[in-house]
Amino acid sequence: MIRLYVQDPLSPGAPVAPSPEQARYLVAVMRKAVGDAVLLFNGRDGEWRAVVETVTKRGCILKVEAQTQPQHFPPDLDLIVALVKRGPLETIVEKAVELGARRIRLVATRRTNVEHIKLVRLDAIAVEAAEQTGRLDVPGIMTTQKLDAMLDDWPPERRLMFCDEAGDDPNAAWGGDVGKAAPALVNLKNAAQHDLQQNAQPNGPWAILIGPEGGFTPEERDWLRSLPFVVPVSLGPRILRADTAAIAALTLWQAMLGDWR
Amino acid sequence: MIRLYVQDPLSPGAPVAPSPEQARYLVAVMRKAVGDAVLLFNGRDGEWRAVVETVTKRGCILKVEAQTQPQHFPPDLDLIVALVKRGPLETIVEKAVELGARRIRLVATRRTNVEHIKLVRLDAIAVEAAEQTGRLDVPGIMTTQKLDAMLDDWPPERRLMFCDEAGDDPNAAWGGDVGKAAPALVNLKNAAQHDLQQNAQPNGPWAILIGPEGGFTPEERDWLRSLPFVVPVSLGPRILRADTAAIAALTLWQAMLGDWR
Numbered sequence: 001m002i003r004l005y006v007q008d009p010l011s012p013g014a015p016v017a018p019s020p021e022q023a024r025y026l027v028a029v030m031r032k033a034v035g036d037a038v039l040l041f042n043g044r045d046g047e048w049r050a051v052v053e054t055v056t057k058r059g060c061i062l063k064v065e066a067q068t069q070p071q072h073f074p075p076d077l078d079l080i081v082a083l084v085k086r087g088p089l090e091t092i093v094e095k096a097v098e099l100g101a102r103r104i105r106l107v108a109t110r111r112t113n114v115e116h117i118k119l120v121r122l123d124a125i126a127v128e129a130a131e132q133t134g135r136l137d138v139p140g141i142m143t144t145q146k147l148d149a150m151l152d153d154w155p156p157e158r159r160l161m162f163c164d165e166a167g168d169d170p171n172a173a174w175g176g177d178v179g180k181a182a183p184a185l186v187n188l189k190n191a192a193q194h195d196l197q198q199n200a201q202p203n204g205p206w207a208i209l210i211g212p213e214g215g216f217t218p219e220e221r222d223w224l225r226s227l228p229f230v231v232p233v234s235l236g237p238r239i240l241r242a243d244t245a246a247i248a249a250l251t252l253w254q255a256m257l258g259d260w261r
Numbered sequence: 262m263i264r265l266y267v268q269d270p271l272s273p274g275a276p277v278a279p280s281p282e283q284a285r286y287l288v289a290v291m292r293k294a295v296g297d298a299v300l301l302f303n304g305r306d307g308e309w310r311a312v313v314e315t316v317t318k319r320g321c322i323l324k325v326e327a328q329t330q331p332q333h334f335p336p337d338l339d340l341i342v343a344l345v346k347r348g349p350l351e352t353i354v355e356k357a358v359e360l361g362a363r364r365i366r367l368v369a370t371r372r373t374n375v376e377h378i379k380l381v382r383l384d385a386i387a388v389e390a391a392e393q394t395g396r397l398d399v400p401g402i403m404t405t406q407k408l409d410a411m412l413d414d415w416p417p418e419r420r421l422m423f424c425d426e427a428g429d430d431p432n433a434a435w436g437g438d439v440g441k442a443a444p445a446l447v448n449l450k451n452a453a454q455h456d457l458q459q460n461a462q463p464n465g466p467w468a469i470l471i472g473p474e475g476g477f478t479p480e481e482r483d484w485l486r487s488l489p490f491v492v493p494v495s496l497g498p499r500i501l502r503a504d505t506a507a508i509a510a511l512t513l514w515q516a517m518l519g520d521w522r
Contacts, residue, residue, distance in 0.1 A: 183522075247356075248508065
């Protein structure tokens with residue numbers, strides 16, 4: 001069933017006018033006619049079944065029928081990604097939506113070349129990915145901030161999973177019987193256990209930081225590692241491109257602390 | 262430092278003639294001159310430092326100096342991927358190399374539309390990814406097989422991580438203190454523990470199976486789930502594209518049983 005993200009409020013009987021692009025997709029591409037059903041969500045009112053009520057030359061009108069899912073959100077996880085080239089950045093946005101990041105934040109580091117970012121284009125990719133993956137919200141994409149300004153302003157209760165090419169604590173021990181799991185998993189688990197002992201929430205707010213293609217500078221890495229909310233993790237023995245690292249980090253977090261459990 | 266995959270044997274003093282494309286890249290693009298160093302690997306002899314010995318109009322000759330790494334391989338993990346469109350398939354090949362799959366096998370299922378696959382193009386992507394990610398081997402890419410023929414011939418000691426959109430055992434328990442980890446991680450760990458108890462190797466051969474965009478048919482799913490070597494896992498509550506699913510599955514396997522530990 002086709003899913004569309006719309007701006008209008010959703011309630012029984014409400015009329016909804018899809019955007020010109022959505023209307024063209026529904027009528028011209030997918031050949032939807034009066035009476036055909038679609039699913040709608042707006043990030044606030046859950047998911048609703050609607051039917052095509054009228055089709056005109058200029059578009060179509062949908063009529064909302066019944067709610068199919070109440071509104072819910074993925075865990076409170078930000079993906080913070082250093083500015084990388086357009087292709088990998090678009091891949092990262094699409095995959096971050098599929099993998100349940102709540103927000104996407106862009107960051108400039110010493111080794112990023114700040115190009116002009118087309119937020120409108122990234123927003124459109126996020127909407128399409130949310131429609132396809134079954135989410136009921138579309139992650140906001142925040143404009144670029146400098147890394148030092150971001151860290152100076154950091155709320156201390158939000159943990160930061162720092163994907164560090166230099167690896168993580170080699171002494172992190174795994175409790176399982178079959179050898180050891182990756183230190184990345186152990187470090188995430190230990191941080192959550194520590195927060196639980198401190199009477200904070202074990203599944204409180206988190207963020208993931210992915211560096212630029214050239215990596216962080218030694219000064220940036222030292223600073224990040226010195227911050228109390230930072231959890232450094234390694235993503236294995238091979239060099240990963242930024243988009244691969246982002247997908248891998250989101251996967252580990254969701255499997256260990258997020259909504260894959 | 263530039264890394265190149267070559268076919269020639271690598272030993273001290275050996276001359277190596279890079280391909281015309283590699284020579285053009287070294288000389289015309291990267292402006293390498295006589296005496297400049299590069300790294301070479303051929304999938305057999307480890308990684309070697311070499312220097313540009315001569316540059317002519319028709320190419321260049323390198324001279325091997327000293328070994329920088331002995332030959333090693335990632336774990337014995339096949340990625341088996343149903344035929345998907347060219348873009349996602351090329352992404353999957355690139356990322357499977359970065360994430361340490363040893364081989365990539367293509368499979369036709371009921372819901373794949375078998376198009377013509379350009380193995381030469383996929384091989385070139387694998388070579389470039391291996392050069393970039395720091396591997397000492399290039400995964401072979403096997404021509405398309407039908408799923409039923411593949412399963413009929415399956416070696417029973419090779420475990421198959423089946424990424425099933427219908428989810429995994431909801432009763433799988435996690436041993437950690439902070440809630441539960443994803444059943445996918447628990448299922449992988451349990452399968453490895455079972456194999457250890459059976460005196461097989463805990464880190465014996467494995468494979469990961471990624472379905473086509475339309476998913477497996479109910480008959481295919483039932484068959485897969487009935488096979489003793491199959492470990493069904495779910496990749497979370499959202500619908501993932503095939504390339505996202507492949508990267509996520511490789512990540513979970515490497516973190517739980519592979520060389521990220």
